[in-house]
Amino acid sequence: MIDQITGKNIHFPGQHKGEVVKIVFRRSIFFLIAPYVLNLILLIISLFLSYFLPNTIVFLREPFLGSVLDFIVTLIILFIFYTAFLTWTHYYLDAYIVTNQRVLTIDQIDFFHRKVSEADIGNVQDIEVVAKGFFANIFHFGDVRIQTAGADQRTLFFDDIPYPYKAKDIILKFAEENRKVELHNAYTYDPNQKKSNSESADKANKSETEIQM
């Protein structure tokens, strides 16, 4: 499925070191199919007209005008093809990511216009699901509103994702897992371990700068 991706080899721009992507949600496939149906209707109309018009309008049987008509129809097909890929690109670039550290929403508003919101997954406090309308209930999609607690209190919106109730359970499960890990780390805090970790991090930073130079 394109609208729900899981797996170990998923990477996204701005990913932190040691951050693992748990699941990626996209808008329901319905929002990809609906514009494609419209494109298909346009394509059928243009092909029908290219066949039908020369048979009904006499002066279009002239070779020159017939060739011009073919040129225009091909141009319309090119435009439809471009629009279809544009729709796909916008669909593909909008994503809602849940990692072992954060919850992110990536909204590609337009080309060269991108909005990224994020929150710590451990701070996820309340999740609200809204499935409103005929199509939302028939095709099982809806909005998920994630509210976070703490200093950076905010609400993240996962708009029109498939099976929002299952998505809510998945996010809550990962949030709970993250809280357990953080609690475990807090109780098993070892200053020596921290020191050795920071030393290794310094070494890693040095090696990175050396590579950059």
Added chain:
Amino acid sequence: MSAQLFSITYLIILLAYLIGSLVMIYHIFAFGINSKIGVVSTIAYLIGSVFILTILFLNLQSILSLVN
């Protein structure tokens, strides 16, 4: 004159299409999450584009042969 007009129209369309396509492909590879889907869709798009642009070029050639 008419031949030049059609040729220029084709070149402008080609240029605009190339720029638009490059912008889209850049976004897919720069900001896409699952690169495998990005690669497959881009290849499909490129094949389709070449096919339609070739048909458009053949149409242009038939227009030019009738004009000259």
